[in-house]
Amino acid sequence: MTSGPGVTNVVTGLTDALMDSIPVVCISGQVPSHLIGTDAFQECDTTGITRPCTKHNYLVKDVNKLSETIHEAFEIARSGRPGPVLIDVPKDVQFAKAKYKSKSEVIFKPHRIKSGSSEIDGQFIEKLVEHIQKSKKPVFYVGGGCLNSGPQASNELMKLVQKTNIPVTTTLHGLGCYPGEDPKSLAMLGMHGTYEANLAMNECDLMINVGARFDDRVTGRLDAFSPNSIKFHFDIDQSSINKNVKVDYHTNTDITLSLKAINEHIESRGVNFDQSQYDQWWNQIEEWRGKNSLLYEQGDEVIKPQHAISRLYELTNQKDTFITTEVGQHQMWAAQYYKFSKPNRWITSGGLGTMGFGMPAAIGAQMANPEALVIDIAGEASFLMNIQEIATAVQYKLPIKIFILNNEYMGMVRQWQELLHGSRYSESYVDALPDFKNLAESFNAVGVRAKNLSELDDAINEMISVDRPVIADIWVDKKENCFPMIPSGAAHNEMLLSKYDKEKPENQEKGKVLV
Amino acid sequence: MSNSSVYPTPINAFKQSKRSVLSVIVDNEPGILARIVGLFSGRGYNIEALNVTVVDVENNLSRITIETLGEERVINQIIAQLEKLVPVHSATNLANLKESYEAEICLVKIEFDNDDQDHKILNFADIYRTRTVQKRQHLVVYEISGTSERINKFLDDLTTISGIKVELVRSGPIGLGI
Numbered sequence: 142m143t144s145g146p147g148v149t150n151v152v153t154g155l156t157d158a159l160m161d162s163i164p165v166v167c168i169s170g171q172v173p174s175h176l177i178g179t180d181a182f183q184e185c186d187t188t189g190i191t192r193p194c195t196k197h198n199y200l201v202k203d204v205n206k207l208s209e210t211i212h213e214a215f216e217i218a219r220s221g222r223p224g225p226v227l228i229d230v231p232k233d234v235q236f237a238k239a240k241y242k243s244k245s246e247v248i249f250k251p252h253r254i255k256s257g258s259s260e261i262d263g264q265f266i267e268k269l270v271e272h273i274q275k276s277k278k279p280v281f282y283v284g285g286g287c288l289n290s291g292p293q294a295s296n297e298l299m300k301l302v303q304k305t306n307i308p309v310t311t312t313l314h315g316l317g318c319y320p321g322e323d324p325k326s327l328a329m330l331g332m333h334g335t336y337e338a339n340l341a342m343n344e345c346d347l348m349i350n351v352g353a354r355f356d357d358r359v360t361g362r363l364d365a366f367s368p369n370s371i372k373f374h375f376d377i378d379q380s381s382i383n384k385n386v387k388v389d390y391h392t393n394t395d396i397t398l399s400l401k402a403i404n405e406h407i408e409s410r411g412v413n414f415d416q417s418q419y420d421q422w423w424n425q426i427e428e429w430r431g432k433n434s435l436l437y438e439q440g441d442e443v444i445k446p447q448h449a450i451s452r453l454y455e456l457t458n459q460k461d462t463f464i465t466t467e468v469g470q471h472q473m474w475a476a477q478y479y480k481f482s483k484p485n486r487w488i489t490s491g492g493l494g495t496m497g498f499g500m501p502a503a504i505g506a507q508m509a510n511p512e513a514l515v516i517d518i519a520g521e522a523s524f525l526m527n528i529q530e531i532a533t534a535v536q537y538k539l540p541i542k543i544f545i546l547n548n549e550y551m552g553m554v555r556q557w558q559e560l561l562h563g564s565r566y567s568e569s570y571v572d573a574l575p576d577f578k579n580l581a582e583s584f585n586a587v588g589v590r591a592k593n594l595s596e597l598d599d600a601i602n603e604m605i606s607v608d609r610p611v612i613a614d615i616w617v618d619k620k621e622n623c624f625p626m627i628p629s630g631a632a633h634n635e636m637l638l639s640k641y642d643k644e645k646p647e648n649q650e651k652g653k654v655l656v
Numbered sequence: 657m658s659n660s661s662v663y664p665t666p667i668n669a670f671k672q673s674k675r676s677v678l679s680v681i682v683d684n685e686p687g688i689l690a691r692i693v694g695l696f697s698g699r700g701y702n703i704e705a706l707n708v709t710v711v712d713v714e715n716n717l718s719r720i721t722i723e724t725l726g727e728e729r730v731i732n733q734i735i736a737q738l739e740k741l742v743p744v745h746s747a748t749n750l751a752n753l754k755e756s757y758e759a760e761i762c763l764v765k766i767e768f769d770n771d772d773q774d775h776k777i778l779n780f781a782d783i784y785r786t787r788t789v790q791k792r793q794h795l796v797v798y799e800i801s802g803t804s805e806r807i808n809k810f811l812d813d814l815t816t817i818s819g820i821k822v823e824l825v826r827s828g829p830i831g832l833g834i
Binding site: 217 | 687690691729737740743744
């Protein structure tokens with residue numbers, strides 16, 4: 142991007158990528174070398190501004206170092222725990238000439254690349270297998286690291302789960318690591334996770350964390366987090382170990398390698414798992430599942446947002462569908478009601494929670510997968526934050542679908558104001574929204590609309606069938622809240638189930654200072 | 657805030673805080689100090705003292721010594737975070753080594769008025785075996801080195817002499833594992 146404002150605008154994207162461990166190489170322009178430090182036009186301290194939001198960054202002052210720098214940047218972005226890398230190139234360097242050095246000519250210094258260990262930790266594996274055999278109430282807690290390790294990691298995980306009969310819960314970013322429709326899946330855990338997933342985490346005696354980082358949205362109150370479990374942690378990033386939660390055993394080896402080694406260990410040693418040893422545990426889980434924490438009541442007229450996602454899932458799950466989201470209630474409903482059967486089909490902003498993320502992400506996903514169906518599940522407020530990108534989709538003929546759950550509120554803000562701030566609503570209602578159908582047409586995209594239940598399926602089908610960018614404006618229940626919910630600062634077993642659940646957060650005043 | 661917060665409670669964190677000296681080997685390249693300082697400020701860690709110099713010209717390496725405060729868990733986290741920085745070769749907590757040595761250097765300028773003060777100053781200078789950098793009427797400059805505790809002690813002793821004016825500079829500790 143361009144120097145100055147281009148760089149300051151990309152700070153959000155870089156931070157987002159850093160938080161969610163996404164490999165990105167970003168090349169920025171800079172004013173000519175001799176003008177650096179003079180407050181030149183569109184000059185900013187790019188490496189200074191982006192230092193805390195990148196894995197690494199460079200200012201290239203000598204064109205002879207440019208090719209080497211770019212090769213190293215790609216290596217760093219992809220290796221170990223992936224992340225964003227920025228290369229700042231002054232204008233005179235852009236115009237200068239140098240001999241290109243191919244990747245094979247560059248000698249990478251191992252201390253700079255920091256790939257994870259490729260050595261299998263035999264003791265870790267033996268201990269894990271031993272504990273799986275001993276435990277009565279185990280659970281897999283799987284995160285985005287499992288995806289970053291590659292699709293093979295999901296296959297190995299699946300093998301291990303089938304062999305051991307252990308339930309699996311995934312984080313927001315882990316969705317798709319394990320098929321959502323499989324009976325061993327407890328679906329997502331955390332603040333808006335299912336009852337069974339959070340209760341299983343709370344009561345388990347063995348927690349196997351595969352590439353997740355004990356984020357505060359997942360753990361809830363730390364001193365009440367899974368108090369009686371032995372914890373195993375697979376994470377390529379040494380600094381994730383014991384950062385928030387102290388674990389008993391850890392490995393920094395790549396997840397695919399570790400899981401493969403475990404499966405081989407089990408086979409070569411002929412380890413047998415008694416399929417009935419967790420019967421009691423599964424009975425307990427089924428009882429929790431019976432609470433049906435994702436239940437909602439769809440009436441005859443007004444579309445419930447959960448129902449809109451369920452219908453979207455039913456009408457698109459036969460195709461190779463990529464789902465991106467913005468941030469807010471619609472994101473959580475998408476995570477709860479859209480079931481992913483394979484990895485890398487779900488792109489969302491987790492750590493940073495960036496509204497406006499979904500449409501540019503959809504554009505990228507569609508560019509990379511021209512034949513796929515790419516849908517941005519959006520809220521109207523988030524969508525408006527990057528609305529100009531619809532022009533990009535139209536210009537490059539990218540037939541992305543924007544599926545707006547339009548409730549005229551910043552729904553998640555409204556929900557918190559209702560639950561934790563005594564319904565003192567402030568700046569969460571938007572009374573001046575555009576007509577999204579007309580807006581689409583003004584961009585030469587296609588607009589569809591569903592105002593009530595009877596129009597929903599037709600709108601979804603029309604959206605899918607058109608081979609152009611589409612904005613689908615789905616009018617949903619304005620006051621619907623996203624449940625289940627663990628209020629910030631509460632423990633896993635203190636969750637609110639739905640608005641029919643009369644329990645309110647125990648300590649409202651305290652809740653207000655939390656985020 | 658009470659203990660039920662999702663965030664670590666600071667009171668407990670400070671209780672078990674102890675001083676640690678970290679030794680960090682880095683590529684000597686632009687911005688490396690800013691990366692390290694930014695890591696500390698961004699994550700809310702303390703830097704009590706900091707020292708940076710090139711130690712290997714041929715391989716372009718610098719050694720950074722950082723004195724910091726925190727409980728063991730925090731110190732381990734700092735080291736893990738430091739080791740993630742691309743130009744960092746290694747980060748070591750000297751306390752975790754079997755054998756390591758620390759030293760600090762301090763220059764002290766003392767202004768005084770009378771012979772009584774002069775005698776007392778000389779006495780301490782002798783006890784602590786300081787090196788005299790400069791001495792003229794009513795002014796003396798000493799160099800003292802050793803562990804930070806030794807220097808602290810010397811400076812404490814100087815405060816017992818009334819009426820003198822002390823100005824000083826300290827390098828912060830440097831350390832080396834054996």
